[in-house]
Amino acid sequence: MVPAAGVFLLACGSSALNQVQERRTDALMKRTRQRPLPTGVLSPLHALTASLILMAAGLYILSMLGSVSFSLGLSAILWYNGLYTWLKKKTAFAAVPGAVIGAVPPAIGWTTAGGAILDARLLALCAVFFLWQVPHFWLLVLRHGDEYEQAGLPSLSRVFSQEQLARLAFTWIAATAAATLVLPLYGVAQSPAVYLLIVPASLWLAGISTSLFRRGMLPGAYLAAFRRINIYLLLIMAALALDSLFA
Numbered sequence: 001m002v003p004a005a006g007v008f009l010l011a012c013g014s015s016a017l018n019q020v021q022e023r024r025t026d027a028l029m030k031r032t033r034q035r036p037l038p039t040g041v042l043s044p045l046h047a048l049t050a051s052l053i054l055m056a057a058g059l060y061i062l063s064m065l066g067s068v069s070f071s072l073g074l075s076a077i078l079w080y081n082g083l084y085t086w087l088k089k090k091t092a093f094a095a096v097p098g099a100v101i102g103a104v105p106p107a108i109g110w111t112t113a114g115g116a117i118l119d120a121r122l123l124a125l126c127a128v129f130f131l132w133q134v135p136h137f138w139l140l141v142l143r144h145g146d147e148y149e150q151a152g153l154p155s156l157s158r159v160f161s162q163e164q165l166a167r168l169a170f171t172w173i174a175a176t177a178a179a180t181l182v183l184p185l186y187g188v189a190q191s192p193a194v195y196l197l198i199v200p201a202s203l204w205l206a207g208i209s210t211s212l213f214r215r216g217m218l219p220g221a222y223l224a225a226f227r228r229i230n231i232y233l234l235l236i237m238a239a240l241a242l243d244s245l246f247a
Helices: 002-021 044-065 067-087 095-112 120-150 162-181 192-213 219-246
Strands: none
Touching (some): 002 044, 002 095, 044 067, 095 120, 120 162, 120 219, 162 192
């Protein structure tokens, strides 16, 4: 629970800092204009103070777990609040390098438990989180792409048509499902019972995501796909957590 607490506090602080950084842009988009900073519920100074306290607490906890955990946590802040936040204003493809952040939490948990940072099992697991992170964002673009454009941010909706972007999102979703299916080959999951949970979950995700190929989809359908891919990752995490009980 200690690593989870450290990652949670760090994520909260990093997210709060991101809202400080993007408060002016958030005020221009319907999806984000009701956040505390655009509405004036919180001042930028108060939000910045809260974010720094949360990040400091998270880094302190991770430092007690070891230098590797601390370094991973610090690198996540620099990558997300530094590189990724800056890239979002420069390129519509910022989500791809930004997806690296998704691989950091499992790496922190793995190394805290004594695993090696370059262990093939960890790299396979991180690949799943990386692949998941991209459609996780692009499905939001399918629903809110016009808002990004109105706020002056580069948007994939300017690069690709709605149908093309939907196909790209499906490709990344299918890649996420395929990467999950090979986890047992790397020894990440050892119990046959867990694998029997992973297989139908992955087939369900890939199968139901083919709905993205339908023409004239309403924005609500993209939100439904966004929810499904998040539920899928939660199911996979639960299955892997149970692996030690079934093995």
